[in-house]
Amino acid sequence: MIGVPREVKSMEGRVGITPDGVRALREIGIKVGVEERAGVLSSFSDDNYLAAGAEIYRNAEELYRDADIIVKVKEPMPEEYRLFPLLKGKVLFTYLHLAGVEPELTRLLLRHEVIAIAYEAVTEVVDGKTVLPLLVPMSRIAGVQAARAALAHYSKKRPHELEAVILGCGVVGESSLEEFLAKNLDAVSAFDTREERVQELRIKYTKKETFSFFPLPYLEGAGGKIILKGADIVICGAKLPGGAAAPKVLTQKHFRCMKRGAYIADVAIDQGGSTAWSRVTKPGETYTRGAKFITFSCVPNIPGSTVPVEATAELTKVTLPYVCLLGKCLYMHGDVGVYRAFKENPGFRAGLQTFHGQLLNDCVAKKHGLEEFYCDVGSFF
Numbered sequence: 001m002i003g004v005p006r007e008v009k010s011m012e013g014r015v016g017i018t019p020d021g022v023r024a025l026r027e028i029g030i031k032v033g034v035e036e037r038a039g040v041l042s043s044f045s046d047d048n049y050l051a052a053g054a055e056i057y058r059n060a061e062e063l064y065r066d067a068d069i070i071v072k073v074k075e076p077m078p079e080e081y082r083l084f085p086l087l088k089g090k091v092l093f094t095y096l097h098l099a100g101v102e103p104e105l106t107r108l109l110l111r112h113e114v115i116a117i118a119y120e121a122v123t124e125v126v127d128g129k130t131v132l133p134l135l136v137p138m139s140r141i142a143g144v145q146a147a148r149a150a151l152a153h154y155s156k157k158r159p160h161e162l163e164a165v166i167l168g169c170g171v172v173g174e175s176s177l178e179e180f181l182a183k184n185l186d187a188v189s190a191f192d193t194r195e196e197r198v199q200e201l202r203i204k205y206t207k208k209e210t211f212s213f214f215p216l217p218y219l220e221g222a223g224g225k226i227i228l229k230g231a232d233i234v235i236c237g238a239k240l241p242g243g244a245a246a247p248k249v250l251t252q253k254h255f256r257c258m259k260r261g262a263y264i265a266d267v268a269i270d271q272g273g274s275t276a277w278s279r280v281t282k283p284g285e286t287y288t289r290g291a292k293f294i295t296f297s298c299v300p301n302i303p304g305s306t307v308p309v310e311a312t313a314e315l316t317k318v319t320l321p322y323v324c325l326l327g328k329c330l331y332m333h334g335d336v337g338v339y340r341a342f343k344e345n346p347g348f349r350a351g352l353q354t355f356h357g358q359l360l361n362d363c364v365a366k367k368h369g370l371e372e373f374y375c376d377v378g379s380f381f
Helices: 019-027 046-052 060-066 078-087 103-111 136-153 171-182 195-204 216-220 222-230 267-271 302-306 308-333 335-343 362-368
Strands: 002-004 032-035 055-057 069-071 091-094 115-118 124-126 129-131 163-167 187-192 211-215 233-236 263-266 287-289 294-297 352-355
Touching: 002 060, 002 308, 019 032, 019 046, 019 308, 032 060, 046 055, 055 060, 060 078, 069 308, 078 103, 091 308, 103 352, 103 362, 136 171, 136 233, 136 263, 136 267, 136 294, 136 302, 136 308, 163 171, 163 222, 171 187, 171 233, 187 195, 187 216, 187 222, 195 211, 211 216, 211 222, 216 222, 233 267, 263 267, 302 308, 308 335
Parallel strands: 002 032, 002 069, 032 055, 069 091, 091 115, 163 187, 163 233, 187 211, 233 263, 263 294
Antiparallel strands: 115 352, 124 129, 287 294
């Protein structure tokens, strides 16, 4: 059985599987259990799940006891650690970001021999490039929502009166860029550490005269300071893979160059933030700091905390095929089926973090001093 618990992390409104997902799983013979009220913040009632063929569980303990696979959205919180004995030898499929949380979570996964698969580490090859299919839709939402919040902050101004700077041109940054393009901002300057990415965007947006793209080091020169001084909005989307701490791309020396009252959205706050003055804020909340009264918005988990209905729809659209694969393999082949699911799908296998008491992510092993538990995934498959 696949179990879908209610998320307990603060400001998390998403759910691991929708009623439509339950129907898809039931069609291939997989039972699904859902903790009561798990889908409420994503606009799904218990009756919706019952109608789709799920069984509703009154508490997490009973759900974890009966389930073979637990499908969540966020990593287990400390108040959920008591459930780990019920997860022994079972599958956990969720966002984990183990390098960015306390090492106790990784130790528990190892101690209880949990087969832990991280959404953020699953890969796929598209047009010859390796992408992170379960991370992309959430990054896209985060970029769009950050840009919309910034524009709402300047509701008394027209978009064409505003200038924006984007630091980090991954999915988050380009999604903000597209939102600003749709709103016809006066000028948008984007920076990235990867020269090839800068060139790619210059070609892609060559007809957009108000858009400019630069290598990140340009920000430190006279030209970069002029751009920063004119910015009404700065979107910080600079992140590192593996949950490592985000690089600090804005410090006091940059703040001194900025326009009085400028607005900074730090989308990398989940990984510690991209500015020296970043601290966590709630959705809709901002704070000001410094002689220039710079406004900061640093909302963690933007998709789950601001638009959970949309985010659940987009997330489950990409996770469900993997959930179906796991469920089908387990249903048809028993415990060995999980092994087959990974052996036949190297992109899915890349998501494995712990497997039968071994740690398969060297970044996490080094970060938490758990090298003794590290094992190359190739030794299993």
